Amino acid sequence: MTDPPRNQHIIASGFVAAVGVWVAYVSYTQEPAAAFLFPRLISTVFVVLAIWTFGKAILGRSKVGNGLSAEAMKNIAPGLIVALVYIFWAAKGLGFYTASTITFFIMLSLYDPASHSELRSWIKRITITVGFLALMYGLFAALLNVYTPREIFF
Amino acid sequence: MGEGKHLEFLNYFGQVFEPFNFMLLLIGTIGGLILGATPGLSPTMAVALLIPFTFRLEPAQGLILLGAAYTSTVAGGAVSAILLKIPGAPANIATTLDGHTMAQKGQGAKALQLSFISSAIGGVFGVLLLIFLTPLLAKWALAFGPSHLFWLAILGVTVIGTLDTSSVVKGLLSGCIGLWLATIGFDDIMGAQRFIFHPTLGGGINVIPALIGLFAIPQVITMMAKGRSTTNADVIIVQKSPIKAAFAEVFSRKRALAIGTGVGSIIGLIPGVGGQIAGLVAYDQSKKFSPERDKFGTGHSEGVIAAEAANNAMVGPSLVPLLTLSIPGSPTAAVLLGGLLIHGIFPGTDLFDNHPDVAWTFINSMLIGQVLMCIFGLYVAGLAASVASVPHSVMAAIVLGLAVFGSYSVQHSMGDVYVMASLGVSMYFLERFGFSAAPLVLGLILGPIAESNFIQGSMIANATSSIRDYFFTGPLNLVLIAIVIASIAYSFWMELRNRHHTSKEEVIG
Numbered sequence: 163m164t165d166p167p168r169n170q171h172i173i174a175s176g177f178v179a180a181v182g183v184w185v186a187y188v189s190y191t192q193e194p195a196a197a198f199l200f201p202r203l204i205s206t207v208f209v210v211l212a213i214w215t216f217g218k219a220i221l222g223r224s225k226v227g228n229g230l231s232a233e234a235m236k237n238i239a240p241g242l243i244v245a246l247v248y249i250f251w252a253a254k255g256l257g258f259y260t261a262s263t264i265t266f267f268i269m270l271s272l273y274d275p276a277s278h279s280e281l282r283s284w285i286k287r288i289t290i291t292v293g294f295l296a297l298m299y300g301l302f303a304a305l306l307n308v309y310t311p312r313e314i315f316f
Numbered sequence: 317m318g319e320g321k322h323l324e325f326l327n328y329f330g331q332v333f334e335p336f337n338f339m340l341l342l343i344g345t346i347g348g349l350i351l352g353a354t355p356g357l358s359p360t361m362a363v364a365l366l367i368p369f370t371f372r373l374e375p376a377q378g379l380i381l382l383g384a385a386y387t388s389t390v391a392g393g394a395v396s397a398i399l400l401k402i403p404g405a406p407a408n409i410a411t412t413l414d415g416h417t418m419a420q421k422g423q424g425a426k427a428l429q430l431s432f433i434s435s436a437i438g439g440v441f442g443v444l445l446l447i448f449l450t451p452l453l454a455k456w457a458l459a460f461g462p463s464h465l466f467w468l469a470i471l472g473v474t475v476i477g478t479l480d481t482s483s484v485v486k487g488l489l490s491g492c493i494g495l496w497l498a499t500i501g502f503d504d505i506m507g508a509q510r511f512i513f514h515p516t517l518g519g520g521i522n523v524i525p526a527l528i529g530l531f532a533i534p535q536v537i538t539m540m541a542k543g544r545s546t547t548n549a550d551v552i553i554v555q556k557s558p559i560k561a562a563f564a565e566v567f568s569r570k571r572a573l574a575i576g577t578g579v580g581s582i583i584g585l586i587p588g589v590g591g592q593i594a595g596l597v598a599y600d601q602s603k604k605f606s607p608e609r610d611k612f613g614t615g616h617s618e619g620v621i622a623a624e625a626a627n628n629a630m631v632g633p634s635l636v637p638l639l640t641l642s643i644p645g646s647p648t649a650a651v652l653l654g655g656l657l658i659h660g661i662f663p664g665t666d667l668f669d670n671h672p673d674v675a676w677t678f679i680n681s682m683l684i685g686q687v688l689m690c691i692f693g694l695y696v697a698g699l700a701a702s703v704a705s706v707p708h709s710v711m712a713a714i715v716l717g718l719a720v721f722g723s724y725s726v727q728h729s730m731g732d733v734y735v736m737a738s739l740g741v742s743m744y745f746l747e748r749f750g751f752s753a754a755p756l757v758l759g760l761i762l763g764p765i766a767e768s769n770f771i772q773g774s775m776i777a778n779a780t781s782s783i784r785d786y787f788f789t790g791p792l793n794l795v796l797i798a799i800v801i802a803s804i805a806y807s808f809w810m811e812l813r814n815r816h817h818t819s820k821e822e823v824i825g
Contacts, residue, residue, distance in 0.1 A: 174749040197508035200767040208492040226483040226750030237543035249737045273709035308725040
């Protein structure tokens, strides 16, 4: 896929333009003005470039970037959902190492090309998960003394 | 610079060989070779992921680890380029042209040996340039006032935004987004809240989690996008080959070695151009000047030598703008700047006066690191080759884990992990539409430099002349403005020319 659909470009550049307009609005309306002097300068350039890009997308002249195919989105969605649940909830809610172990194992299982019906492949996944998390624990907890959130579990 | 000051670096060689420092150098070198050999792990991302491991180290030690990793990941990328035809990093694209063909002909070991030897020679030359140019430029940089530093920061963002991207407007827009992100938090002078739409952002965006998110998370999602696919290419089994013969081959191809080293060093000095261009230009020039130009592309040793000498020769010079002017010339240099800042060290004019032990130990370690990289590269290439075939599923999970643990460890804050994830996921989608992480990162890092100098300059201008006179007159201001405009104009011209060529090919096709 080399030429993504026009509406994908419109959505992406429209989002950037909306952020640009919001940044400019805040920069020019908030006080004290002196604190927003530099943001005003950059937001002006930001808005001009963002609107230019949005306009090009609407006219169908935005060609750079491969966009997103339905197949790629289908592949990304499960892993991304697991990763976001891990980061925004589980890491704190369940405990850092528990959540990391579960997420690592799920990610491995979701994308591992090895068969899901073979016992050997599951043993391999469990071994890699345990090995990686043990390494992380050794590096971060033991060596670097990083204290991670320990809520319900470890 | 005083008498004999240009040899000051010699005083700090001993520190590199202190047992713990040398161990870090070895770890960085071997780890970098393995990380570099892994497709999808770019040098920038590898260095970003390593930063959290430097927090508890002394500044010089942390930089030894990061510098060794930077050097070795660039060289290690040749392993997968030669054996898998997948460049470990963009800098190794040119290496695939002849390196992989050599491997297909059963000369994989020879190609790897040539690449590591020429990488080391190019790399040593590049670091020597860094050693002798940096203090000279640092003294010259003393003449820079707030207006010049403001324009330099803008130049850093625009050069990367225009030269390192496929769309000039989107590159500049990415730089603007980075500059805006840098303003989030409390304003330094008035203490006013700016763009704090979530309590996590009260202290602004921490650079390290942002770097990890912007470089690592898009790679994780890219690996996810491939689904349950196996690695596309088979690793070519490496047969043994005499190392002595490889040395003799490299030194018999002096032209390719000289072109690669020269082109890489010059391109390294230009902010924003990068290893990919260095490798390709050196390959092209070496082909043009070679009497055996017909052999290029068919597994010719000169192709590997020129490309690899170039991409490692650019490593040292790419740090010159960073160490002299605080302006990172490449995304990896920007990540290294983040590594310096967390230790409270600000590169620039007085780095070599205030922290000569840190600066020179770091630079010397890069010199020694080139030699170690060559030695270990020749022996661990086989191991690195097996790492190169690690499935995407394992790599995605490992990189995600490292990104989360690394971001959290910066301030022991989940807020940093949220920032890392939000920026990373957004960057993946933006990259799909032509936006680029490199100018955004440069904007984020150079934003505070640009803003503080803009405010200082405005105050001076209000007291002495006018803002227009202060920022837009004087030879140095005009030169910097001219370079900003020239880089934008040149990139627009190149983009239009490429588009014209593409549409012409489409018509012919």
